[in-house]
Amino acid sequence: xxxxxxxxxxALFVALAPLLAGFMKFCKCRLQNRxxxxxxxxxxxxxxxxCKQPVISEDASWLFCVAPYIIFTAMVLAASVVPFIAxxxxxxxxxxxxVLVGFFAFARFFLALAGLDIGTAFGxxxxxxxxxxSSLAEPAMLMAVFTLTMTASTTNLSGAMEYILSExxxxxxxxxxxxxxxxxxxxxxxxxxxxxxxTTHLELTMIHEAMILxxxxxxxxxxxxxxxxxxxxxxxxxxxxxxxWGIAESFGLxxxxxxxxxxxxxxxxxxxxxxxxxxxxxxxRLFRVQEYLGFAYLLGLLGMLSHIILxxxx
Amino acid sequence: xxxxxxxxxxxxxxxSGGVAIxxxxxxEVNKQLVFWLLGASGLMAIxxxxxxxxxxxxxLDTLSLGLPWIPWHVHFDSLSAFFFLIxxxxxxxxxxxxxxxxxxxxxxxxxxxxxxxxxGLFVAGMMLVLLADDAFMFMIAWELMSVASYFLVAxxxxxxxxxxxxxxxxxxxxxxxxxxxxxxxxxxxxxDGFTFxxxxxxxxxxxxxxxxxxxxxxxxxxxxxxxxxxxxxxEAHPVAPSHISALMSGVMLKVALYGLIRFCxxxxxxxxxxxGVVLLIVGTVSALSGILYAMMQQNLKRLLAYSSVENIxxxxxxxxxxxxxxxxxxxxxxxxxxLAALFHAFNHALFKNLLFLGAGMIHHQTHELNIDxxxxxxKRMPKTSVIFLIGCMSISSLPLFNxxxxxxxxxxxxxxxxxxxxxxxxxxxPVSAAALALTAALAAACFVKVFGLIFLGVPxxxxxxxxxxxxxxxxxxxxAILAFLCFFFGIFPSSILHLIDNVAKQLLGSNLPTEATxxxxxxxxxxPHEASYAAPLILIGALIAAGSVFWLLTRNSETTMRxxxxxxxxxxxxxxxxxxxxxxxxxxxxxxxxxxFLIDEKVEKTMRENTLQNxxxxxxxxxxxxxxxxxxxxxxxxxVNVVTKQVGRIQTGNIRTYxxxxxxxxxxxxxxxxx
Numbered sequence: 008x009x010x011x012x013x014x015x016x017x018a019l020f021v022a023l024a025p026l027l028a029g030f031m032k033f034c035k036c037r038l039q040n041r042x043x044x045x046x047x048x049x050x051x052x053x054x055x056x057x058c059k060q061p062v063i064s065e066d067a068s069w070l071f072c073v074a075p076y077i078i079f080t081a082m083v084l085a086a087s088v089v090p091f092i093a094x095x096x097x098x099x100x101x102x103x104x105x106v107l108v109g110f111f112a113f114a115r116f117f118l119a120l121a122g123l124d125i126g127t128a129f130g131x132x133x134x135x136x137x138x139x140x141s142s143l144a145e146p147a148m149l150m151a152v153f154t155l156t157m158t159a160s161t162t163n164l165s166g167a168m169e170y171i172l173s174e175x176x177x178x179x180x181x182x183x184x185x186x187x188x189x190x191x192x193x194x195x196x197x198x199x200x201x202x203x204x205x206t207t208h209l210e211l212t213m214i215h216e217a218m219i220l221x222x223x224x225x226x227x228x229x230x231x232x233x234x235x236x237x238x239x240x241x242x243x244x245x246x247x248x249x250x251x252w253g254i255a256e257s258f259g260l261x262x263x264x265x266x267x268x269x270x271x272x273x274x275x276x277x278x279x280x281x282x283x284x285x286x287x288x289x290x291x292r293l294f295r296v297q298e299y300l301g302f303a304y305l306l307g308l309l310g311m312l313s314h315i316i317l318x319x320x321x
Numbered sequence: 322x323x324x325x326x327x328x329x330x331x332x333x334x335x336x337s338g339g340v341a342i343x344x345x346x347x348x349e350v351n352k353q354l355v356f357w358l359l360g361a362s363g364l365m366a367i368x369x370x371x372x373x374x375x376x377x378x379x380x381l382d383t384l385s386l387g388l389p390w391i392p393w394h395v396h397f398d399s400l401s402a403f404f405f406l407i408x409x410x411x412x413x414x415x416x417x418x419x420x421x422x423x424x425x426x427x428x429x430x431x432x433x434x435x436x437x438x439x440x441g442l443f444v445a446g447m448m449l450v451l452l453a454d455d456a457f458m459f460m461i462a463w464e465l466m467s468v469a470s471y472f473l474v475a476x477x478x479x480x481x482x483x484x485x486x487x488x489x490x491x492x493x494x495x496x497x498x499x500x501x502x503x504x505x506x507x508x509x510x511x512x513d514g515f516t517f518x519x520x521x522x523x524x525x526x527x528x529x530x531x532x533x534x535x536x537x538x539x540x541x542x543x544x545x546x547x548x549x550x551x552x553x554x555x556e557a558h559p560v561a562p563s564h565i566s567a568l569m570s571g572v573m574l575k576v577a578l579y580g581l582i583r584f585c586x587x588x589x590x591x592x593x594x595x596x597g598v599v600l601l602i603v604g605t606v607s608a609l610s611g612i613l614y615a616m617m618q619q620n621l622k623r624l625l626a627y628s629s630v631e632n633i634x635x636x637x638x639x640x641x642x643x644x645x646x647x648x649x650x651x652x653x654x655x656x657x658x659x660l661a662a663l664f665h666a667f668n669h670a671l672f673k674n675l676l677f678l679g680a681g682m683i684h685h686q687t688h689e690l691n692i693d694x695x696x697x698x699x700k701r702m703p704k705t706s707v708i709f710l711i712g713c714m715s716i717s718s719l720p721l722f723n724x725x726x727x728x729x730x731x732x733x734x735x736x737x738x739x740x741x742x743x744x745x746x747x748x749x750x751p752v753s754a755a756a757l758a759l760t761a762a763l764a765a766a767c768f769v770k771v772f773g774l775i776f777l778g779v780p781x782x783x784x785x786x787x788x789x790x791x792x793x794x795x796x797x798x799x800x801a802i803l804a805f806l807c808f809f810f811g812i813f814p815s816s817i818l819h820l821i822d823n824v825a826k827q828l829l830g831s832n833l834p835t836e837a838t839x840x841x842x843x844x845x846x847x848x849p850h851e852a853s854y855a856a857p858l859i860l861i862g863a864l865i866a867a868g869s870v871f872w873l874l875t876r877n878s879e880t881t882m883r884x885x886x887x888x889x890x891x892x893x894x895x896x897x898x899x900x901x902x903x904x905x906x907x908x909x910x911x912x913x914x915x916x917x918f919l920i921d922e923k924v925e926k927t928m929r930e931n932t933l934q935n936x937x938x939x940x941x942x943x944x945x946x947x948x949x950x951x952x953x954x955x956x957x958x959x960x961v962n963v964v965t966k967q968v969g970r971i972q973t974g975n976i977r978t979y980x981x982x983x984x985x986x987x988x989x990x991x992x993x994x995x996x
Contacts, residue, residue, distance in 0.1 A: 146755045
């Protein structure tokens with residue numbers, strides 16, 4: 008039974024990811040005085056892509072065709088680990104937050120390889136930049152996450168959320184730092200303004216788009232869906248770790264429904280916040296990114312130190 | 322029985338060297354016997370290691386070799402057995418790989434004899450180090466290992482650069498050996514004898530104990546390749562034949578770690594947390610600078626050598642954690658840290674061996690090790706590429722592969738820091754854990770570069786274009802076995818962790834935390850509610866998810882793939898030179914971490930007909946140097962030169978002066994005696 012709920016939750020997560028991307032686009036369009044496409048547009052795009060015949064370069068190898076499936080699978084696995092509607096599901100015991108970071112690394116590894124596979128300059132450029140940014144973002148993310156896991160003394164996401172729920176509303180300075188660090192990392196890792204612009208096709212600014220330039224058809228659909236999943240994963244992670252209240256602690260139908268309602272609300276608020284920042288901030292030069300991520304790392308470190316100095320029970 | 326297996330492993334590798342000599346004088350001796358014996362030696366070592374690890378017991382023996390009044394004391398405990406297992410696996414793989422790889426050398430009987438003799442001696446030396454139970458035997462075996470490997474590094478001595486690298490290696494090895502002798506000497510001076518039992522029983526003041534620790538750290542660190550005493554590694558590894566580099570990087574560095582663990586955790590009567598901090602810092606610095614330098618290399622084997630520095634750094638860092646926990650009376654966490662360190666050592670032996678053998682395969686087929694001259698090999702060498710990809714994924718510590726499990730355990734140990742009382746330690750350890758995260762992420766970037774530029778894209782040179790798959794079965798089987806083990810221990814890590822747990826039990830006399838379980842399906846390092854990792858479940862989930870998506874998306878037969886030329890933006894003429902190169906790929910990181918390197922970057926432009934815009938020719942040179950080389954070694958080298966020149970002044974070449982020296986010495990001695 009628990010396994011069934013866990014699998015259903017994962018399926019729901021995967022199914023809702025394009026909707027969240029659509030809503031994000033909607034918010035941005037409204038803020039920029041444009042008419043927004045329908046919320047279902049991402050689904051239509053995905054469906055259209057899967058019905059198209061994929062065109063593969065003659066220089067592509069098998070890795071190019073396999074990579075989209077691997078990337079998508081890694082994101083689905085990540086989605087199964089993150090508590091979305093309910094905590095204490097059996098899937099959360101199979102992997103903890105460090106493994107979650109490992110899943111992201113897995114997907115990124117193959118995405119970067121796929122970028123290099125065709126042998127064009129664009130792909131190499133995208134891979135190089137992506138690996139650079141992610142290798143700076145990963146320690147910042149782990150620093151922020153370690154602050155949480157040390158407070159809750161568990162790296163299990165479900166366990167950490169239960170701990171925070173049981174403690175009630177406590178203002179911890181370390182969590183404030185960690186929240187901001189994780190927000191900065193999330194923006195960098197999901198390829199949004201000011202680090203990368205998902206709507207650009209200008210060679211000087213592309214990162215994610217440069218890597219997937221050669222993809223078409225169902226392969227492109229999988230990669231697009233995977234990046235929508237990644238966006239949602241970070242969103243759920245941030246909202247549920249720092250504000251877990253409302254998440255279902257039992258598996259009754261009403262509790263689960265309430266949990267879904269609450270997490271939708273949290274994600275909507277987060278999207279509106281992100282849309283505001285994306286509209287207000289301009290894209291950053293590539294070689295300013297290390298300052299940005301260095302700042303995120305510093306925030307994570309401050310969070311860790313304030314946990315050790317101010318909050319630790321010893 | 323198990324000791325007999327261990328002895329026969331040593332004797333078989335000696336015999337393998339002996340057969341090579343016999344073949345030189347009597348060509349009718351089958352030279353393939355060399356590899357058969359080496360393989361048998363590897364198998365025996367595996368059996369001995371497994372046997373001891375499954376039935377842990379300290380086995381002692383005395384051999385009446387060496388000096389008449391000092392017999393060799395032999396022991397075989399779990400720690401030795403664990404490293405025996407590592408040697409066994411590596412030697413077995415090499416024995417499958419070498420027959421085809423060395424077929425050029427086999428044409429010249431003398432070259433072949435030299436190579437095989439010293440390989441045999443080298444392997445035997447490493448095994449004897451593990452068996453040694455007294456400082457004498459340890460040092461003799463250590464020197465056998467060092468000197469034999471010197472001849473292997475110097476094997477292609479026609480090239481002046483190789484001779485220089487080999488000399489540097491010998492120099493560092495001998496300085497390291499001197500430091501180890503001093504370390505043993507310090508401990509031995511407080512005990513009655515040189516056997517390990519006597520050393521363990523010594524009552525030694527803390528100051529002297531710390532001095533011994535520092536000497537041992539420097540001595541073993543020189544061999545293991547810790548920063549800043551790592552410079553021989555990137556010089557010596559690329560010039561040795563690939564299967565030898567695999568043994569040196571995969572195994573010999575581990576033997577140095579064995580020495581460090583044996584000395585610090587076993588021989589010294591107690592450990593101090595300050596030493597742990599030293600190891601933690603040295604390890605972190607090694608890991609970070611190792612991977613940063615690795616990233617900048619163009620020569621594949623140099624890159625792998627620097628990556629060994631990184632991995633040794635990680636292992637030493639986790640050993641430091643273990644020491645800190647042990648000194649603070651958290652034995653169960655010290656056990657966990659030791660488990661993580663030893664498991665990472667095991668994993669590194671597997672994947673680094675695999676990658677060096679892979680580098681040898683690439684070199685064998687293309688005669689090229691420069692990453693910028695390769696490309697597109699995935700189509701030309703499909704089997705090699707899959708094997709190499711598994712190695713790259715393991716070393717980048719991706720989930721489902723073995724490298725991930727050991728780093729995950731390291732993180733779990735580091736996060737237990739809340740049990741410590743010391744505030745400095747509690748903030749230092751998470752910072753080094755974050756440095757470990759940075760290292761892992763950079764390693765992934767580095768190996769994306771390696772695999773992407775070598776195997777993917779379009780060939781950048783004629784050699785790469787004409788490359789063919791390796792046909793020899795043994796040469797493919799050796800790395801394939803290692804790749805399988807990397808995957809197997811990534812999915813079922815507990816199968817080996819149980820054995821390593823026995824090592825930790827015997828060495829520290831303590832168990833894992835009470836709630837920890839190492840079941841086949843799930844790994845719980847501390848307690849179930851704290852963290853767990855169930856690789857088999859993840860694999861099953863991944864297979865189901867990927868399979869169902871694949872089935873759903875490929876059902877529509879109208880959407881079969883169409884092959885077309887690469888889109889060239891309408892300009893035409895895409896050439897392989899438009900691809901990203903190694904230095905282009907790492908340029909952002911080079912710029913971000915610029916202070917870590919000594920970069921010499923030049924762009925020379927020649928203009929056409931004295932115009933300012935019309936560029937005729939651009940020449941770009943990039944030279945990246947190791948800070949340590951310029952900041953540490955060159956001053957020492959200059960200092961030694963100055964001192965020797967001063968000393969040289971007393972050599973006048975005049976017989977009267979030398980007679981005068983003799984007289985002065987005689988008078989001095991008489992005066993000393995008369996006191």
